[in-house]
Amino acid sequence: xxxxxxxxxxxxxxxxxxxxxxxxxxxxxxxxxxxxxxxxxxxxxxxxxxxxxxxxxxxxxxxxxxxxxxxxxxxxxxxxxxxxxxxxxxxxxxxxxxxxxxxxxxxxxxxxxxxxxxxxxxxxxxxxxxxxxxxxxxxxxxxxxxxxxxxxxxxxxxxxxxxxxxxxxxxxxxxxxxxxxxxxxxxxxxxxxxxxxxxxxxxxxxxxxxxxxxxxxxxxxxxxxxxxxxxxxxxxxxxxxxxxxxxxxxxxxxxxxxxxxxxxxxxxxxxxxxxxxxxxxxxxxxxxxxxxxxxxxxxxxxxxxxxxxxxxxxxxxxxxxxxxxxxxxxxxxxxxxxxxxxxxxxxxxxxxxxxxxxxxxxxxxxxxxxxxxxxxxxxxxxxxxxxxxxxxxxxxxxxxxxxxxxxxxxxxxxxxxxxxxxxxxxxxxxxxxxxxxxxxxxxxxxxxxxxxxxxxxxxxxxxxxxxxxxxxxxxxxxxxxxxxxxxxxx
Amino acid sequence: xxxxxxxxxxxxxxxxxxxxxxxxxxxxxxxxxxxxxxxxxxxxxxxxxxxxxxxxxxxxxxxxxxxxxxxxxxxxxxxxxxxxxxxxxxxxxxxxxxxxxxxxxxxxxxxxxxxxxxxxxxxxxxxxxxxxxxxxxxxxxxxxxxxxxxxxxxxxxxxxxxxxxxxxxxxxxxxxxxxxxxxxxxxxxxxxxxxxxxxxxxxxxxxxxxxxxxxxxxxxxxxxxxxxxxxxxxxxxxxxxxxxxxxxxxxxxxxxxxxxxxxxxxxxxxxxxxxxxxxxxxxxxxxxxxxxxxxxxxxxxxxxxxxxxxxxxxxxxxxxxxxxxxxxxxxxxxxxxxxxxxxxxxxxxxxxxxxxxxxxxxxxxxxxxxxxxxxxxxxxxxxxxxxxxxxxxxxxxxxxxxxxxxxxxxxxxxxxxxxxxxxxxxxxxxxxxxxxxxxxxxxxxxxxxxxxxxxxxxxxxxxxxxxxxxxxxxxxxxxxxxx
Numbered sequence: 003x004x005x006x007x008x009x010x011x012x013x014x015x016x017x018x019x020x021x022x023x024x025x026x027x028x029x030x031x032x033x034x035x036x037x038x039x040x041x042x043x044x045x046x047x048x049x050x051x052x053x054x055x056x057x058x059x060x061x062x063x064x065x066x067x068x069x070x071x072x073x074x075x076x077x078x079x080x081x082x083x084x085x086x087x088x089x090x091x092x093x094x095x096x097x098x099x100x101x102x103x104x105x106x107x108x109x110x111x112x113x114x115x116x117x118x119x120x121x122x123x124x125x126x127x128x129x130x131x132x133x134x135x136x137x138x139x140x141x142x143x144x145x146x147x148x149x150x151x152x153x154x155x156x157x158x159x160x161x162x163x164x165x166x167x168x169x170x171x172x173x174x175x176x177x178x179x180x181x182x183x184x185x186x187x188x189x190x191x192x193x194x195x196x197x198x199x200x201x202x203x204x205x206x207x208x209x210x211x212x213x214x215x216x217x218x219x220x221x222x223x224x225x226x227x228x229x230x231x232x233x234x235x236x237x238x239x240x241x242x243x244x245x246x247x248x249x250x251x252x253x254x255x256x257x258x259x260x261x262x263x264x265x266x267x268x269x270x271x272x273x274x275x276x277x278x279x280x281x282x283x284x285x286x287x288x289x290x291x292x293x294x295x296x297x298x299x300x301x302x303x304x305x306x307x308x309x310x311x312x313x314x315x316x317x318x319x320x321x322x323x324x325x326x327x328x329x330x331x332x333x334x335x336x337x338x339x340x341x342x343x344x345x346x347x348x349x350x351x352x353x354x355x356x357x358x359x360x361x362x363x364x365x366x367x368x369x370x371x372x373x374x375x376x377x378x379x380x381x382x383x384x385x386x387x388x389x390x391x392x393x394x395x396x397x398x399x400x401x402x403x404x405x406x407x408x409x410x411x412x413x414x415x416x417x418x419x420x421x422x423x424x425x426x427x428x429x430x431x432x433x434x435x436x437x438x439x440x441x442x443x444x445x446x447x448x449x450x451x452x453x454x455x456x457x458x459x460x461x462x463x464x465x466x467x468x469x470x471x472x473x474x475x476x477x478x479x480x481x482x483x484x485x486x487x488x489x490x491x492x
Numbered sequence: 493x494x495x496x497x498x499x500x501x502x503x504x505x506x507x508x509x510x511x512x513x514x515x516x517x518x519x520x521x522x523x524x525x526x527x528x529x530x531x532x533x534x535x536x537x538x539x540x541x542x543x544x545x546x547x548x549x550x551x552x553x554x555x556x557x558x559x560x561x562x563x564x565x566x567x568x569x570x571x572x573x574x575x576x577x578x579x580x581x582x583x584x585x586x587x588x589x590x591x592x593x594x595x596x597x598x599x600x601x602x603x604x605x606x607x608x609x610x611x612x613x614x615x616x617x618x619x620x621x622x623x624x625x626x627x628x629x630x631x632x633x634x635x636x637x638x639x640x641x642x643x644x645x646x647x648x649x650x651x652x653x654x655x656x657x658x659x660x661x662x663x664x665x666x667x668x669x670x671x672x673x674x675x676x677x678x679x680x681x682x683x684x685x686x687x688x689x690x691x692x693x694x695x696x697x698x699x700x701x702x703x704x705x706x707x708x709x710x711x712x713x714x715x716x717x718x719x720x721x722x723x724x725x726x727x728x729x730x731x732x733x734x735x736x737x738x739x740x741x742x743x744x745x746x747x748x749x750x751x752x753x754x755x756x757x758x759x760x761x762x763x764x765x766x767x768x769x770x771x772x773x774x775x776x777x778x779x780x781x782x783x784x785x786x787x788x789x790x791x792x793x794x795x796x797x798x799x800x801x802x803x804x805x806x807x808x809x810x811x812x813x814x815x816x817x818x819x820x821x822x823x824x825x826x827x828x829x830x831x832x833x834x835x836x837x838x839x840x841x842x843x844x845x846x847x848x849x850x851x852x853x854x855x856x857x858x859x860x861x862x863x864x865x866x867x868x869x870x871x872x873x874x875x876x877x878x879x880x881x882x883x884x885x886x887x888x889x890x891x892x893x894x895x896x897x898x899x900x901x902x903x904x905x906x907x908x909x910x911x912x913x914x915x916x917x918x919x920x921x922x923x924x925x926x927x928x929x930x931x932x933x934x935x936x937x938x939x940x941x942x943x944x945x946x947x948x949x950x951x952x953x954x955x956x957x958x959x960x961x962x963x964x965x966x967x968x969x970x971x972x973x974x975x
Contacts, residue, residue, distance in 0.1 A: 056832075059828075063831065071646055078644060084644075085648065110643070110644050111638045116634070117634050117636065118633075119634055124630060127635060128627055128630060131623060131845075132623060134590075134593050135593040136623070136845065136846060137813050137814050137815050138594040138617075139612040139813055140609055140611060145607060145609030145927060146610075148591070182936055203706060206706060228567060232558055232566045232567065273571070275572070313638065316636075331576075332577060333576075335934075336936065338936055338937070341932050347814075349630070350636070353635040353636070
């Protein structure tokens with residue numbers, strides 16, 4: 003968890019207060035000036051956005067818009083070509099140029115390095131494109147069910163360790179459409195407080211009651227479970243029809259793993275069902291890449307429903323659900339994304355099949371094992387070096403996601419622009435994806451980063467960190483491995 | 493007499509003592525110039541007693557929270573329902589398996605069939621130019637984009653695709669989504685919040701219903717494609733309601749309804765919208781690239797200027813033979829979605845090869861507008877041929893590329909209807925090698941329109957394909973529906 007020192011909290015609050023005050027002042031003058039001009043809004047129509055709803059967008063976010071939505075002109079691999087942009091009116095509108103700059107990519111979710119053209123996957127993908135074309139133009143239950151889809155469902159079920167699986171074309175839609183199919187009114191969903199927006203949407207769309215437990219706090223989860231089972235539904239006190247507890251494998255904004263063995267034991271004790279969202283952890287952690295169950299030694303049969311996406315570690319798109327045969331059968335009859343949405347594009351399906359084969363070693367080489375070892379080594383090395391430099395880094399060991407705390411709103415653009423100037427593409431995240439005071443920069447390590455790439459990244463982050471003043475912890479003096487010493491070790 | 497006397501004496505003594513007390517100097521105090529008599533003291537004491545009783549809390553039985561042991565017992569007794577219902581006997585889940593591209597002719601379960609189950613309206617599946625542009629994209633960018641749009645997932649082909657679509661339709665800007673159905677259920681909650689009013693057609697498909705539910709606005713449905721019902725609903729909502737002018741109001745319709753094949757009369761809707769001051773959200777998944785002289789959609793078909801429609805969304809998985817979706821409108825509409833539309837911000841972006849396929853598809857449509865007249869003549873031929881099918885009637889619009897056949901006489905129960913239709917489609921596939929499908933419904937779908945057989949006409953079909961279908965369908969439905 004994050005420890006926020008008082009002085010930092012006070013200065014951050016003061017900065018935000020100043021920004022809000024200036025924003026309101028500008029709004030006030032803008033209202034006066036605009037009341038003289040004829041209105042451009044359609045007459046008698048209520049405006050699309052009322053004034054205060056997009057206050058944050060207009061007054062705070064637009065000033066630092068150039069740190070977000072940066073377009074690239076190459077594959078999202080270890081090195082990318084970031085397109086240079088300019089603005090003539092203080093970031094209100096941003097224009098593209100045709101120049102690009104080559105930067106080290108520390109932002110894309112490319113954990114195993116399948117993002118760019120791969121020697122095993124790409125020829126097979128092109129072959130399937132020529133055979134099945136880019137899309138089937140049909141829903142899965144009508145005419146969109148190809149041989150590739152069936153093969154991938156069996157392969158995913160085998161890879162994850164469950165009896166059966168169902169495939170969907172988008173990771174976000176997987177959560178939002180599967181949860182309503184599993185639980186409805188009269189049920190209870192208990193979800194972690196830091197769960198992803200897709201889970202929140204799915205829970206809201208299902209009509210079930212939702213309760214939240216403190217992030218990774220097993221005692222609080224047990225307390226919530228006991229209280230809810232004892233009290234029953236609100237007001238009528240009827241017993242709940244079923245309870246589902248939703249946790250994630252790796253939380254993408256914290257870099258932490260969930261305490262899966264304890265969650266499973268609590269859920270078994272109180273007869274609740276578990277739903278594990280492995281969007282970031284499948285393929286990236288564990289000795290054979292099978293995710294958080296592999297790493298923490300949990301039997302996949304103990305988790306009722308395992309969900310994952312193919313965007314991060316497999317370099318494709320789409321999501322899956324793996325569970326028992328009855329649940330998958332039920333989902334195939336009722337899940338709306340399976341019945342109403344265009345089926346997954348066949349070349350993307352082939353990419354996942356080839357990627358899983360590489361990871362399992364079934365392509366005849368040991369590239370998969372090498373990639374898994376490489377990402378583990380890279381993440382641990384990078385994280386320990388960052389901590390030695392004095393940055394406040396969150397997350398557990400072995401996790402390839404590393405948030406670096408920034409806190410102050412002025413440090414967000416300064417860190418991001420300084421890194422870009424020194425040719426490192428870093429990602430900064432602020433409100434509303436994180437709490438208001440806890441903005442951070444997030445590093446995602448990939449298996450395709452070599453040791454030189456990481457050292458260069460560390461050098462640039464250190465320089466940018468010095469300029470922005472985000473080294474909140476003291477630098478370790480005795481065991482400081484300076485950058486020159488690292489280069490000598492090479 | 494003897495006893496009475498001392499009693500009387502005692503009483504008199506008490507009385508004199510009491511009146512003496514009342515006349516005592518204390519009782520005769522003068523406070524603030526007010527002469528206090530003794531009886532005032534008694535009255536004061538009574539008032540004090542009354543006030544004391546009123547301020548005492550009323551008696552409530554003490555609340556005892558559950559003890560740990562009781563909670564344990566309750567938890568042990570509670571039995572949850574199973575996560576899913578058990579598998580029903582004879583439930584059909586085997587779908588036919590395709591072994592080649594889903595073009596007008598495809599291979600299903602090992603044999604070659606004529607395919608009427610893919611919404612491949614312009615016949616672009618298998619088009620050489622599109623496949624070449626995809627191959628180029630795959631070699632340059634790989635398959636996935638590995639990140640959401642905000643974090644280095646914006647690739648230049650996305651920006652090109654957005655500009656191309658906006659240019660094609662004549663709007664200032666557009667925004668790309670990575671999945672067809674997620675477009676509409678992210679756009680509606682981005683603009684409609686709690687307290688807004690939405691008037692929607694009752695035949696909209698599940699994704700629109702989900703978006704309406706997630707928006708938490710007040711939703712009023714009107715009768716399917718009935719403009720009189722729409723007018724009366726709008727009138728009822730705005731008449732006499734002064735507050736209605738300050739809240740946002742939307743009409744949500746589809747251009748070609750997936751559940752029935754009807755086409756929404758856009759000129760009528762625009763007239764009503766301007767009269768009652770509503771905004772229109774138009775879902776154009778099945779009409780983009782199909783209706784209109786050059787394929788620009790429903791607005792071109794009716795001759796309505798595109799600026800009058802506030803928000804247009806479409807999935808690209810139909811005429812453009814790729815995946816994903818887009819939304820277009822004024823600059824304010826599109827910019828607002830870049831930060832507040834959850835399906836855009838929190839999801840990975842569209843794979844780059846699909847975006848370049850979309851660009852090539854729009855280019856193809858601009859260069860070959862004759863493909864639209866082929867499609868239209870195919871649809872007309874299909875209507876002519878199927879108009880006299882025994883037991884089935886066409887309930888879709890004459891210009892719609894989705895030809896919807898429903899039972900002339902429904903058996904009364906949806907399950908038996910579905911069984912009959914499935915028998916027809918299975919026999920048509922097995923005996924005559926024509927691949928057709930029924931419209932399927934999830935139990936989460938609230939639409940009440942009847943199910944039927946849904947045929948997707950493509951510009952790639954030849955006349956002989958249509959004749960094969962009509963002969964086969966007439967033969968099989970005569971045999972299945974006559975008994």
